[in-house]
Amino acid sequence: MEFLGYSRKDGLAGTRNYIGVISNGVCTSDAANWIAKEVEGCVPFTHRENCSLVSPDKEVVTRTLINLGKNPNLAGVLIVSAGCANPGIDPNIIANGIAESGKPVDVCMLHQPGGVRSAISRGMNTAQKMASDAFRIKREPVSISQLRHGVECGGSTPISGLVTNAAQGTALDFVIDNGGSGGFSETPEVIGAEHVIAARAVNDEVKREMLKVVHDYEERLMASGYDFFGSNPDPQNITEGLSSLEEKSVGDIRKGGTKPLREVVGYGEVPKSNGLFFIDTPGHDLPSLTGLAAAGCNVITYSTECAVPYGFPFVPVIKITAKKDHFEKYFDILDYLVDIEKTITDVRSVGKELFDLILEVASGRKTQNELIGYVGACDLWTIVPMT
DSSP states (O other): OEEEEEEOTTSOEESSOEEEEEESSGGGHHHHHHHHHHSTTEEEEOOSOOTTOOTTHHHHHHHHHHHHHHOTTEEEEEEEEOOOSSOSSOHHHHHHHHHTTTSOEEEEESSSTTHHHHHHHHHHHHHHHHHHHHTTOOOEEEEGGGOEEEEEEESOOHHIIIIIHHHHHHHHHHHHHTTOEEEEOOGGGGTTTHHHHHTTBSSHHHHHHHHHHHHHHHHHHHHHTOOHHHHSSOHHHHHHTOOOHHHHHHHHGGGGOSSOEEEEEOTTOOOOSSSEEEEOOOSSHHHHHHHHHHTTOSEEEEEESSOOOOOOSSSOEEEEESOHHHHHHTTTTOOEEOOHHHHHHOHHHHHHHHHHHHHHHHTTOOOHHHHHTOOOOOOOOOOSOOO
């Protein structure tokens, strides 16, 4: 089975063909946005991190930015840096890491003779050259083995697990059955159901790692003094009818399908195995989406009963919901209405429909978020208190 994608030098294939303009720190976010806005075919990735990062956050943010740049949906990358003598996040380390994929990479330093405007002008020229070269790359049939499907959920209700997450989990099964790979994330969202995922591990090492990432997350939550178990499910979840963290978690893991768990990876890391993987991320959707993109996911499905509005800068996000009124009301941010009765009685047929939509989007069909340009929200995950 195939989809129409963009072949890359490292053997991967993109579902999109952008030039990424990535800020290496919050102080260059404006500059990255200005450059991307002025050059067709460019998309920015900005974040809030800065030069005060210490271990382990410094290493995690660096590898995350590198692997975001390696995502096959980017044909080239421009790193935007202030140009400080001792940067917290070294732009050259990021650029060199991304360059290992074989794609063109450059660095735009703002601290240059002529001032910021002159530096941004040079950055625009570099990005325009990359974009011009990228436009020469055409879609071609590529194996579905090059499809990496990320699954996400937000705004859960009691029907999420039974319907929307079950639908996208079944679609993920179809992706894997046909030779692709994919995975899910949101570690705190599986607390209470981690043993169910671990039971699907391909070996004892993967099983131990799955249980460990959840245990470690719980330890950090308790050490912080944060009453996680008193705030999850959140007020929206409770209003909609979820009774406990365990109920929410059992519904959450349905989006991970039914296939054997082959690998558990840290935040910002790329899975090495084909098939199903789990990424250690927070439950907050924005850094979780970033974790999926850094893992190499080139298409994402996102179940949401509260019509979460945002997408992602360079990975198409297919929004699905089972709420017909929301689907009709928020038609410009939702892509697929999951039939509740049909899913309960014949989940495979619904999963197949969603799988077919995934292949269409992977082959170039734009999502609603892409059509209206609601794709700029993004964030990274750090755990050390800011100094």
